[in-house]
Amino acid sequence: MISKCAYCEVNVSGNSEHVFPKSLGGQNIYMDCVCNQCNNNFSKSERELFQKSLVGLMRSIEGLEGYSKNKLRPAPLKFSEIFQLDIENQIVYEVGVHSAFKHYLRPQLIQVEDKIYAESGSYPEMENFVKIFNEWRKEDLVLITEFPSRNGEKYKCIQFVLHEDEFLIKKIELIKVKKEAIYYSLLKNNKKIAKHFMPRIFLDDSGKLIVRSRKVEEGIQFIIKLLTSIHKGKGQFKNFTDKNLNDPVHISMSFDVKMMQQALVKIGLNALMHYYPETKYNQLLRPAKNYALGGESIRAGLDIKVPILDNRQDIHSILFYQLNEGIMIRSALFGGSFTYKFLIENLFIFNQVGNVSGLIVDFKNSTQNHYIMDDFLFNLIRDTKIKE
Structure with a gap:
């Protein structure tokens, strides 16, 4: 059955959008519910995040390049x-x-x-x-x-x-x-x-x-x-x-703050829809999807570094945390050096408030795994990962 894009709900879905961005060290795992046009449009906001913001500086320090590798000058900083x-x-x-x-x-x-x-x-x-x-x-x-x-x-x-x-x-x-x-x-x-x-x-x-x-x-x-x-x-x-x-x-350093945040919301939504596919076309995600596409703001903002969540410098993580008012999605890049969270109101993916799961991305080795509850927290604080 041919499905429509989960973002625009107009075009036919493609398979060129990464679950977690390649430019941040993500694995080659692709979404099956994002059209090519939305994927291309997302690249504009991603440039603000990956190349022009503080995240661009972190990428250069860690040597992350994505597909475009510079043989002479590896991981160049792309500030203007x-x-x-x-x-x-x-x-x-x-x-x-x-x-x-x-x-x-x-x-x-x-x-x-x-x-x-x-x-x-x-x-x-x-x-x-x-x-x-x-x-x-x-x-x-x-x-x-x-x-x-x-x-x-x-x-x-x-x-x-x-x-x-x-x-x-x-x-x-x-x-x-x-x-x-x-x-x-x-x-x-x-x-x-x-x-x-x-x-x-x-x-x-x-x-x-x-x-x-x-x-x-x-x-x-x-x-x-x-x-x-x-x-x-x-x-x-x-x-x-x-x-x-x-x-x-x-x-x-000069960048569009709104577009940077749109890219961060899109990254969180992609992870949610991939690991919880029942949410792909749930209309409770529509405000966040609209924001990722350039629409009105949602409940979101930068977060502080939390020691128990952000003590490994070799990973990115995306946390899904069940609150009374919905699902909080928290992205922590480069060991929590840059953190961002937003709320999907009234969405429940767990049967109990306080339950969590999360994606851990080993950006140095381009691998990623999704873990439930204790396994997620355990992998945040140890160097040897548990396989699902």
Whole structure:
């Protein structure tokens, strides 16, 4: 029998949604009641949780990568702004962080006073940067300055046009952009480094070229200066100076709190529906499902670390706890370093108030098991797991 998606209740169910996210070290166990469209929509809120929030920092420290593994820089931190301030020369560089705070210089072209310099952590990375930049220069010359905020809207872009040995700009709007297009990123309100910040173009961990500056016009003029230099045969850029990797690194964390919480609710619901399949289409879950899909808030919030529940640093756990008013679902990530709980009102999956069960995820070995009552608590406080 073909079943409908438990979330949208419109599309036919698929099998591509993980019970517990692969990006957090979950096992390859899939839901059978989530459609592909909802799965794709969930990826937006999951990015806020996995890449931009405190959880993203924990993932990098623990070396978790999911499917997308970076061979050169394992478990890169995907915060949008990570900088290093060269104190001696008062220059701010784009850097990356991977594998528990190992930082490295991203390949970049950066303006220092009236000149442009080339900087990188390694020669092969700079070669790759040059290759991607040249592909953009030959195939596209489009800078995306604003992304669509909703379906049907267009990308707002700047196109650079060569006219009589000078590059001019033309504002355009596009329905689709080529893969070679580069992105603009406005420096956020970072007072510590803003006064030293000069425009640059750099390569991020996903292989995308990004232009960053304090003002959009400043970034546009930098690209005009760069393209003009290359066009006139002055495209050999030198390093400014040897870099001192002991200088301080500045990390800016910016994320959508609501979307992060929607992802956490979705993770709890998936576990509940998988291990208690009779709840999949129970309408008491509808408020929480709607919230996971972007709807109105529910009774939920961050929780504190509880010693008896959160004393193992090598696991995530999801607790199902029967209260008088319904089921409380508590997710504890990285040994309780990040905890979140929400209530499914009037839902009873146990025959007695106070009963519990839970999912334990060994994120280092990508295994997960669901335990009832005493077995769940026992596995929270010991290193050797009991098999069901």
